[in-house]
Amino acid sequence: MSASSTTIQPRSPFHKYWVILSTRTQEDMSYRANYVFGAIFRFMPLVTTIFLWYAVYEARKAGGGDSSIRGMSYEDMVAYYALMFIARGFSSVPGTMTDIMKDIKDGLLNRYLTRPMNYLMYQIMYRLAHKLVFWYVALFTFPPIFFLMRHFFSHTPRLVEVIAFIFSLVIAFSIGMLFCFIIGILAFWFLEISTFLFVVMMIEFFLSGHLIPLNILPAALQPFLTYSPFGYEGYWPCVILMGKVPQDHLPALLGIGILWIGILFGISQVMWKAGLKRYSAVGG
Amino acid sequence: MPIIEVENLSKIYRTQKRLPGLGGAFKGLFNRKYTEVRAVDGVSFNIEEGELVGFLGPNGAGKTTTLKMLSGILYPTTGTAKVMGFTPWERKNEYRRQFALVMGQKNQLWWDLPAQESLYLNKEIYGVTDEAYKEVLDEMTELLQVKKLLGIMVRELSLGERMKFELIASLLHRPRVLFMDEPTIGLDVVAQKNIREFIKDYNRRTKTTILLTSHYMNDIQALCERVVVINHGKKIFDGRLDDVVEKFSQSKIISVTFKTGEITKEKLQAMGEVLEYTQVKAVLKVLRENVKKVSNELLTGFDVDDINIEEVPIEEVIEKVFKGSEVMK
């Protein structure tokens, strides 16, 4: 026992992260007009989707075809794209990859390494702050828009589906975050990686089912597409709430999602350690 | 007729007041409060053609804002200004062809290109003829000793070298009026001196009217006979640099050397503030109205070898003025 055993009492282990979260949020809030602007215009693509798919279904009916495509009616199709806004609102963390790359390339990482906190944890809190603001604003913009679109939602979700949906959103955020982190720390090895970011984001955009519902893509590809980690970033949360997943499949489905989180987390940790070794070898 | 006439010029900014904390930020999203900042507050002055005038004031006094209004970059809130007969913020091409602005903290050169490309672009923008361009470029690069650097990427130049090219870029069209905002900021002593000498020489040769701000007193002392002092957006002095001291300092400095070391420190302290004291030498700070009396006392009462009466160093006076001391009103 040493003479002076006074230790600095942290308010809580998470206090420092809360400070990060709260400062980031304040920064974001000071640009009000932008946020409101962005939150409303975000829904613009839905307008095109509604009318474009209407024209497609109408043309199908006029040609004597089926009124549903792979089990999706016109209403389902629109509902899918609308729910995608919620799903992607959780799984997409814009700016994360570039910020991580910048930290690594400009040597800013030292700032974090010398402090008693975990960089991944820091990034997660930082992004949660963004998300918090996003959802705070969304609280005012999403409900009216979903209310306006209420007749597209033909399925009233059961409680178990709602719970699974919420669960899937947590998975969506985790996978989105880990994916960005993994791509971001590739900067340890590749100098010019940032230029490929757009390509990566486009692939994510497509594979998550954001562009086209994964189930109307060629059937042979579907197992690979839907059960990839990207499927959990968009496709699955949407179809779960739409009641397209049989209730008894839900646990297994979410289980696979959690498995993906574990795998991605493992990859990220291995890469992070190897990357840091390389970083300090080069001299940061 | 003065080449620059400024009358009652004011610039008022409105800035958002931010409430503290996270809750405040959320509230700020819907309800904002503003505060008014008077950056420039009713400033008037005239400058004659060919003058080199120093613009003095602490950071945030409104010097730069005034220069920017005179350059037509900012619109004033109230007041008028005429430069060469033009209202600057109308930004007539005819006006813009005849003045230049040099800013130590901003750059106009293309970062990823050699300086000569930016200079050439300026030549075209100002419509300078090929001969005139060549002449000015030769002359200036010679004077500033940067001829060899013309082909080097701007991002690879030192700050001093870059500043020299900024100067050249601004002077290509031989402006009649030149505004300079902290042209020597951040430069090393040698580069500062180079630029200072260049400015002085340029003003003498070309009779270009120059209005310059700098927070290095060395610059102002070396360059300007006349200064305009501004603080908190208001003009507090306009006149010869030497007169600043007379106006704002109530004291003078008396240095005396004695043949014998008979005087005590106590005796000196009765006459004024003792800055320096040895057996044979003393430096005193004495109130202006007492100077005559004190020097008489010294000369008659003691065995004085040499006596010298000086003004208080200008830096000290200016610093005092800026600190908002009582002399202001």
Next chain:
Amino acid sequence: MPTTIGKYFRLTGLMMKNCLVREMQFKSNFLVRLFTEFMWLVMQFIYIQVMYGQTGQIAGWTKWDMIILMGTNHVITQLFEGLFYENCTKLTDQIRQGDLDFNLIKPINTQFLVSLRYTDYSSMANTSVGLFIILYALRQMGMTVGLSGVLLFLVLVVNSVLIYYSILFSLSIWTFWIGRSNNLMELYWQFGQFSRYPGDIYPWLLRRLLMTIIPMLVVSNFPAKVLIHKMETGLVFYGFVLGLVFVAFTVWLWGKGLQRYRSASS
């Protein structure tokens, strides 16, 4: 007057040359951006493919009609992005950080100077991909376009680029009023959405809106319709008038905005 116009053209050429010199230093960047845009086209193509997998025509447009629209839209957006986009996005920062100063004191139209300073050569190169798609689709359809059609198409493309420019430029100088506008890129993508599809899919009111206040249909549909022989002469006139109004509005707004410029010092 002619010398003034000549001066502006010379300056444009000079700035484009400067950008080329700059671009040469970052070649890999150029190739990647080329590739990115190409990927984007591929995705759009898949989307079209999937939709036409369900039906033979959409609102009276065949698949190849749609692909011509896609190509036309690509030509226009890439031209716009090549000439103006970077300038518009940089402008918001310039306004915020007070970097307009030197542009404002030059004896030349400031809007011209800030609008054309940067050229993005990868987008310029991508324009040719769009043209190639158009030519390929026309061949597939067995269609021919006469000289007057080609000329009209080109003039309309220029008009569209100017409309795009006016909209984005106006949006970016919002910064004068709101302090920041980094959602610009998102807005661009979201407005752009409307120009990718035929106006015929939209209901009457929305279609009117997209022909007037947010003229996304004028921008892409008009030139494309010239190629597939669906264009009406009256609309051509309308398109040009609209372009003029938009450019005039932008010039006016720019003047208003400059009065609010603060020239912050870094």
